[in-house]
Amino acid sequence: MSSPPLPRRALVTRAAALSTVPVVGALTGWPAPGAVAAETTRSGGVTSHEIALGDQRLQRSGAGRWATGRLDTASYRMLALTWTGRAPGLRVRTRSSGRWSSWRALRVLHDGPDTGGREDSGRRGTEPLWLPEADGVEVLVVGQRPRDLRLVLIDPGSRAGDSRTRASIPAGRSGAQERDETDGADETDEAARKKPRRSPRPPLRSRKDWGADGSWRDGKPVMCRTIQQVHVHHTASGNDYSRTDVPAMIRSMYRYHTQSLGWSDIGYNFLVDKFGRTWVGRAGGPGRPVRGAHTLGFNNTSVGVAVIGNFETSGVTSKTVTAVVKLAAWKLDKYGRRPSGKVRVYSTGSDKYPKGWVRLRVIDGHRDTNDTACPGQSLYKKLPAIRKRTRKRVKKHGGIG
Known part of the structure; x- marks a missing residue:
């Protein structure tokens, strides 16, 4: 499966540090075998993983519903989803300290640059969610399935200056x-x-x-x-x-x-x-x-x-x-x-x-x-x-x- 194109700025800064590694594995009930390939970048003490949620990762879960199933992931503190085109209905649940949260609806991020300006990459996203250290996630799409849906997981690390x-x-x-x-x-x-x-x-x-x-x-x-x-x-x-x-x-x-x-x-x-x-x-x-x-x-x-x-x-x-x-x-x-x-x-x-x-x-x-x-x-x-x-x-x- 080919990954959707990244914004121009992401391509520039990721070129030296990008590696594709299996950071998400399958749990019971996840129908696809093997691990999910994530584009992992480490820079400035921050580790980020971007996972393309295409046809192999989102399985139909009822009328107008698609789900990933419960996934093991690398540890992270912030979660978001991005896409192109019309905004979808998105829900997630996450695992921290071995316990799964209830479902949470993610709102569309309305902050942003002016449409058509030099900063407008055409990519849209959710408001980011800050969590206790997490190592699992499940994504549910309700309604129209978006184009180029990507899961973003970020571990900001820690600094002495914090x-x-x-x-x-x-x-x-x-x-x-x-x-x-x-x-x-x-x-x-x-x-x-x-x-x-x-x-x-x-x-x-x-x-x-x-x-x-x-x-x-x-x-x-x-x-x-x-x-x-x-x-x-x-x-x-x-x-x-x-x-x-x-x-x-x-x-x-x-x-x-x-x-x-x-x-x-x-x-x-x-x-x-x-x-x-x-x-x-x-x-x-x-x-x-x-x-x-x-x-x-x-x-x-x-x-x-x-x-x-x-x-x-x-x-x-x-x-x-x-x-x-x-x-x-x-x-x-x-x-x-x-x-x-x-x-x-x-x-x-x-x-x-x-x-x-x-x-x-x-x-x-x-x-x-x-x-x-x-x-x-x-x-x-x-x-x-x-x-x-x-x-x-x-x-x-x-x-x-």
């Missing part, structure tokens, strides 16, 4: 010129030079802090002409994680975004964890207007902030809310945006808005721009309070609020 407690980029002072970490070069932001007083930068954890492998990136960062909005997301990856898990989670997302989906970098500009810590996502300098791949149709004049967790039912910590407020105040105050107001922005085309002008909140939730439940109902309900607190913080430091 337990670092202090932010490597300290908080700035109101009115101070701040220098950005830009992958080897420090740059003074133009907006910082022109504005004598503004909302200060919050403490940030850098890409180095979470272990970004620069070789996975493709091309130089692209800048937005301005920043009009902050889009709030959740990663939907799960809430049961520790402080030391967070760098590994971000490494896994980075690997998934760049090597499985073909994006040029991790999609989000920033990530905030449940402990109230803010992490730099996409490269290019946290103080600069870096264009991300987070909100289809609205990446061109915005910042994407992803809160790590699933907030469809689970609550949001007060530390997380405070971190989002400080980050939004810092980014919006540079460009004179009113955090509690609305702004006229141009949509390049999403599943909710066609190309053209639309009026949206300056701080909004992902569901306001795309057909998705993101950032989850619990976090979405916090947005009015986040806008109010951000406005208050901007005014405190001399901004227009």
Whole structure:
């Protein structure tokens, strides 16, 4: 069986490290003999396996249903599925510590680059699922069977720096010129030079802090002409994680975004964890207007902030809310945006808005721009309070609020 084509960026970075090895074996009830060949890549301390789920791997399991059966796998912490064409209905169950989980529905990932842009590989995927260390999986497809379905399993490994407690980029002072970490070069932001007083930068954890492998990136960062909005997301990856898990989670997302989906970098500009810590996502300098791949149709004049967790039912910590407020105040105050107001922005085309002008909140939730439940109902309900607190913080430091 031939494997489906990989995104261009994946082909480039995998060429030296790719090996096809049997990492998935058959359990009782699995009809196909032998082991499943996986494309395994080891880079930057991260091991990823991609398994093509073609005709030999997906067996009919009733009307409009196909299943892999229970599979033994190499150990992994993050799971996702990718495909081309229309989105399928996908469910998985996984095995950790010898016990199988119940079935879980995987949602389609609506974060991403603009359609037809340089980062759009044409490949789509699910929101990634973060798990306790797992060594088994079963996949169920319900409804229309997708083209080029691939199972992605990622083991991010561990680093000594994962337990670092202090932010490597300290908080700035109101009115101070701040220098950005830009992958080897420090740059003074133009907006910082022109504005004598503004909302200060919050403490940030850098890409180095979470272990970004620069070789996975493709091309130089692209800048937005301005920043009009902050889009709030959740990663939907799960809430049961520790402080030391967070760098590994971000490494896994980075690997998934760049090597499985073909994006040029991790999609989000920033990530905030449940402990109230803010992490730099996409490269290019946290103080600069870096264009991300987070909100289809609205990446061109915005910042994407992803809160790590699933907030469809689970609550949001007060530390997380405070971190989002400080980050939004810092980014919006540079460009004179009113955090509690609305702004006229141009949509390049999403599943909710066609190309053209639309009026949206300056701080909004992902569901306001795309057909998705993101950032989850619990976090979405916090947005009015986040806008109010951000406005208050901007005014405190001399901004227009």
